[in-house]
Amino acid sequence: MPKTSPKAATKPVAVKAPAKGDHVFLVDGSSYIFRAYHALPPLNRKSDGLQVNAVLGFCNMLWKLLRDMPxxxxxxxxxIVFDKSEITFRNKLYPDYKAHRPPAPDDLIPQFALIREAVRAFDLPCLEQxxxxxxxxIATYAREAGERGATTTIVSSDKDLMQLVTDKVTMYDTMKDRRIGIPEVIEKFGVPPDKVVEVQALAGDSTDNVPGVPGIGVKTAAQLIAEYGDLETLLKxxxxIKQPKRREALIGNAEKARISRQLVLLDxxxxxxVPLADLAVHEPDARKLIAFLKAMEFSTLTxxxxxxxxxxxxxxxxxxKNASGASGKSAGSSPPPPRAAEGDLFGDQAPPGSANGKGRASAVGKEGKPDRSNVVLTPHALAAARAEAARKTPVDRNKYQTIRSLDQLNAWIARVHxxxxxxxxxxxxSIDPMQAEMSGIALALAPNDACYVPLAHKASGDGAGLFAAGLAPDQIRAADALEALRPLLESAGILKIGFNIKFNAVMLAQHxxxxxxxxxxxxxxxxxxxxRNSHALDALSERWLGHAIISHGELTGSGKGKLxxxxxxxxxxTAYSAEDADVILRLWQVLKPRLVAERMATVYETLERPLISVLxxxxxxxxxxxxxVLSRLSADFAQTAARVEAEIQEIAGEPVNVGSPKQIGDILFGKMGLPGGTKTKTGAWSTTAQVxxxxxxxxxxxxxxxxxWRQVSKLKSTYTDALPTYVHPQTHRVHTTYALAATTTGRLSSNEPNLQNIPVRTEDGRKIRRAFIAFPGHKLVSADYSQIELRLLAEIADIPVLKQAFKDGLDIHAMTASEMFGVPIKDMPGEVRRRAKAINFGIIYGISAFGxxxxxxxxREEASAYIKKYFERFPGIRAYMDATRDFCRSHGYVETLFGRKCHYPDIKASNASIRSFNERAAINARLQGTAADIIRRAMTRMEDALAEKKLSAQMLLQVHDELIFEVPDDEVAATLPVVQHVMQDAPFPAVLLSVPLHVDARAAVNWDEAH
Structure with a gap:
């Protein structure tokens, strides 16, 4: 009796229009046939010698799409979409279109019909019009899918389809297992997808006999389109055009260029x-498919x-119908050429060490049959299921345990294993992990399965509420508990899940x-x-679990009685701590599948998680x-503050407390009537730094x-007065704390003390940096990316002039000044260069004419003219800014070159000021965020690179685009090139920049001299 299975039966076709979350695949069948034929070695059917290599390649590709994709x-x-062998509207427009294409090879022609039969055997739509x-x-289906909120994958590597690529449409080359998105299109054409047609219109295509403009290739076309925006503007x-030949070619072939654009522009x-809804995937008739594959003699795929x-x-x-003899060839025809092993084609052969040819083991269920009960549980479905389960499982603090003995703790440790x-x-x-005493440790294995191990809670005293010197009874000695936990904590095979786990890592390292x-x-x-959201534990618990955790204030109180x-x-x-561990575990279960579902796993695994241990x-x-040094600076700053305060009193015309925002607001907007005043919720005038x-x-x-006054007062209170109070009593050094999840762009922040806000461009800020010194016998090395955001602007906005200037090692500010003002670079006046520098850096941050x-x-009028001229000279920058702003308005985020998403949900706010701020921030975020990602990658590689060279340099600080090291005097010369190399190559191989990065690295006895 034949085996039966639900999958063996024919299922009715499900008619379902794509919706948000759906994924439409469109296979460029005509293109794929030729690729498969030329890419694969000859493969002949044993029974009659019929060549079927393209058919097998096609069948393997279809199976991969249906069953082997993640x-x-x-x-x-x-x-599957094919060309119909008829005259199209393009031939009517230009009779020579595709006129010179050679005929198909003789041994490929019989495979065309068999490939269409293969598509029908898979029970897939076989489309042609x-x-x-x-x-x-393909263009029409992709547009319709996008309008319905679905994403589209075009299975092809044909350059003509690259004009369709968007954030919701990608291409996929199954032969190379390569995705083609916006960055890949830019790499090929030098322009984003929406400009590909313009470049093709100029460059033409000899394969399809698209004329283009003689003498203009893709590279030149990309430069012209980047400068002029589109074909029509260029032709006008x-x-x-300065180059005579190029100018004449464009003028003389303008009509050909316009026709070429019509030829390459997809309709x-x-x-x-066939409606889009009819393309819904369903189970094919497995017996019909097997019958076809057996006829083709594809034993492995069968x-x-x-x-x-x-x-x-x-x-x-x-x-x-498709078996030997049906094609008209005799089984007794001449012997076929050497036959390639079928299993070696298109990944059909399992690689060494894998279980099923795809690098993952097949689950086995009852009676040894494959267990496919979770086949439909996609990452999106899993994430949704986890989120729903988390909300439906109430937190029960009564189930938490207090672990008071080593035996109890060891029992928990056994369960963890x-x-x-x-x-x-x-x-x-304490919030300082370098000086904090560990009070206890909470552990969680599952929802509501959590415990707290008290280690150093103090015993309460008499009824007056005072505390005795001793510890509360029934606690494990901290040293014993930590020694018992050490194998777990140091095990590479057991996963530890935390929340701001770096705090735990630093504190445990102290032990x-x-x-x-x-x-x-x-x-x-x-x-x-x-x-997009707060990343605090209480906020995440409310959002994902619908649970309000015990607040720290509820536990410890506030004011003078705070514990x-x-x-x-x-x-x-126990209730507080075990709940935290329980909630952390639940959040991990909810968020982990989201990383995969939303394609952010690489960002987390390469840019976030590795940095925890480094920091x-x-x-x-x-x-x-x-x-x-700090003491002397404090005295100097005090004198400066007093002088400025006296000047403020004189301008105000009355005594004023400069530190009182209310008094300052009343004078500025009440007495003096300055414009732009707004009031806070309390009714006082706003006097923020922005105002x-x-x-x-x-x-x-x-x-x-x-x-x-505020600046010098802040330098005094925040740095020169405060820094000595942060000196650790044992190490005699200052230890900052870095926050990884504090900014929208991926930049780190530093606190207690904040070492990233010391102004580097002011003399006062540089004086403070002189107080940071190297240990005797060592030097401080400062390694700083030079103009990284300008370089990334040239790269991401694709500004050929700027890119070339960086490649040639030119003075970018002098080059900009020369481009804008027509002044030769040689002997350029310093004032002209300074203006260009201010514009270069200001443009990145959306500087106004006022600023x-x-x-x-x-x-202001002159400044406005400078900005206008800058955008006219570098139109690609304005295009980049507009495109980034528009993308963020549509999607709510922008993306760095490494895939980090920086969300700006207020970019469509009704308040113009908030909206403008978010627009500027979004435009800058792609640059700043990419720069932040690059230095993160450098930091995660740095220690291994230094160790490999047997160098003992220690990475101490990160300040935006700068890394500070402490290096023995006799290793400085060997360390500098290693540091520079790691930092300059940090983007590779994830991102291949066409603009070189440059790192300045110097050594000195203090930070200021090294910078």
Missing amino acids: PDNRPTHLA GGFEADDL HAGE DKVKLD RRVAEYSQIDPSDVEADE DVGYFAIEAKAN GITLQNHDDAQLMSYALDAG AFDQVAIDRA ARMERRGISIDRQ LDDLAEQGHDLPKKILE LANQLGIA
């Missing part, structure tokens, strides 16, 4: 014979389909324990939702400071003086 990347709708090419049908200004408005369908192939007869992962949350009596193999739920949230954590009663500490080591190393900056840009003296005028000390 679950989150499988088609919900799929069609008279008067249109396959590319036009062709007479202005996405075809009236389709076996795979039979195993999947649980059908005995011996019970299925070969399809007579069985599970293989656990959540951990160490509690301390000699190196935390290995960890995940961080907070960083997962950050990788997914940077700029340190080790003063909290153990039962209350933990940097924080523990710290840096030395010179207290005497004062705007007024200062307009030329008002009082706001300038207030800003100056530029104030910075350069020129009239």
Whole structure:
């Protein structure tokens, strides 16, 4: 009796229009036939010698799309699109279109019909329409899918289809297993997809006999389109082209270029014979498919389909229509050429060490049959299921345990070994992990299966609420508990799940324990939702679990009666701490599948998680400071502040407390009546830095003086007065703490103390940096990316002139000045270069004419003219800014070159000021975020690179685009090139920049001299 299976039966075709979350696959069948034929070695059917290499390649490709694609990347709708051998509208427009194409090879021609039969055997739509090419049908289906919120994958590598690529449409080359998105199109054509048609119109295509403009290739065409925007604008200004041959070619062949554009532009408005909804994927008739494959004698693929369908192939007869002899060839014809092994084609042969040819083992269910119960559980479905389950599982604090003995702790440790992962949350009596005492450790294995191990809670005293010197009873000695936990914490085979787990890593390192193999739920949230939501534990718990956790304030109180954590009663500490561990584990379960579903796993795994250990080591190393330098600076700043305060009193015309925002607001907007005043919710005038900056840009003296006073006062209070108080009593160094999840762009932030806000472009800021010194016998090395954001602007906006200038090592500001003002670079006046520099950097941050005028000390009208001229000279920058702003408005985020998403949900705010701020931030975020990603990659590689060269340099600080190292005097010369090499090559191989990165690295006894 033949085996039966639900998968063996024919299922009715499901008619379902694509919707958001669906994935439409459109296979360029005509193109693929030729690629398969030329890419694969000859393969002949044994029985009659018929060549079938293209048929097998096609069948393997279809099986891969239907069954072997990752679950989150499988088609919900799929069609194979062919060219119909008829005259199309393009031939009527240009009779010589495709006129010179050679005929198909003789041994390929019989395979055309068999490939169409293969498509029918897979029960897939086989589409073709008279008067249109396959590319036009693909364009139309892709447009319709996008309008319905679905994503589209075009299975092809044909350059003519690259004009269709968007953030929702990608191409996929199955032969090379390569995705073609916007970056790949830019790499090939030098322009984004929406400009590909313009480049093709100029460059032409000899294969399809598209004329183009003689003498203009893709590279030149890309440069021209980048400068002029589109073909028509270029042709209108062709007479202005400086190169005579190029100018004449454009003028003389303008009509050919216009026709070429019509030829290459795909028609996405075809009236389709087969509706998009009819492309919905469904199970084919497995017996019919096996019958076809047996007729073709594809034994390996026949076996795979039979195993999947649980059908005995011996019970299925070969399809007579396509079997040997049906093609008209005799079985006794001449012997076929040497035959390639079928299993070696298109990945049909399993690679060494894999279980099923795809690098993953097949699950086995009852009776040894493959278990496919979760086949439909895509990453999106899994993420949704996890989120739903998390909300439906209430938090029950009554189930938490307090672990008071080593035996109890060892029992928990044994359970961890069985599970293989656990959540951990160490509690301390201070927010400084370098000096904190560990009060206890919370662990969680599953929802509501959590415990707290108190280690150093103090015993309560008499009824007055005082605390005795001793510890509360029934606690494990901290050293014993940590020693018992050490094998777990240092195991590379057991996953530790935390929330801001770097704090735990630093604190455990103080006890000699190196935390290995960890995940961080907070960083997962950050990788997914940077700029969109808060990443605090309480906010995430509310959002994903619908649960309000116990707040720290509820536990410790506030004001004079506030308790340190080790003063909290153990039962209350258990409820609070175990709940944290429980919630962390639940959040991890919810967020982990989202990383895969939303394609952010690479961002988390390469840019976030590896940096945890690197930063933990940097924080523990710290840096030395010179207290005497700081003391002298404090005195100087105090004198400066007093002088500026006197000047403020004089301008105001009355005594004023400069530190009182209310008094300042009343004088600026009440007494003086300056424009732009807004009030806060309390009714007081707003005097934020932005408000004062705007007024200062307009030329008002009082706001300038207030800003100056605030700046010097902040330097004194935040740095020169405060830094000595951060010196660690044992290391005698200052240890900052880095936050990975604090900014929208991926930049790190530094706090307690903040070493990233020391102004580097002011003399006062540089004086503070002189107080950071090297350990005796060492030097501080500062390695700084030179103009990285300008380089990335040239790269991402694709500005040929700027790119070439960076490649040639030119002075970019002098080059810009020369381009804008027509001044020769040689002997250029410093003032001209300074203006270009201010514009170069200002453009990145969306500087206004007000701001530029104030910075350069020129009239606003002149500054406005400079900005206008800058955009006219470099139109690609304006195009980049507009495109980035528009993309962010449509999607709510922008993306770095490494795939990090920076969300700006307020970019469509009704408040014009908020909207403008978000627009500027989004435009800059692609540059700043990419720069942040690059230095993160450098940091994760740096320690291994130094160790490989047997160098003992220590990475101490990261300040935006700069890394600071402490290096023994005798290793400085050997260390500098290693550091530069790692930093300059940090983007590779993930991103191949055409603009070179440059790193300046110098050594000195203090930070200022090294920078």
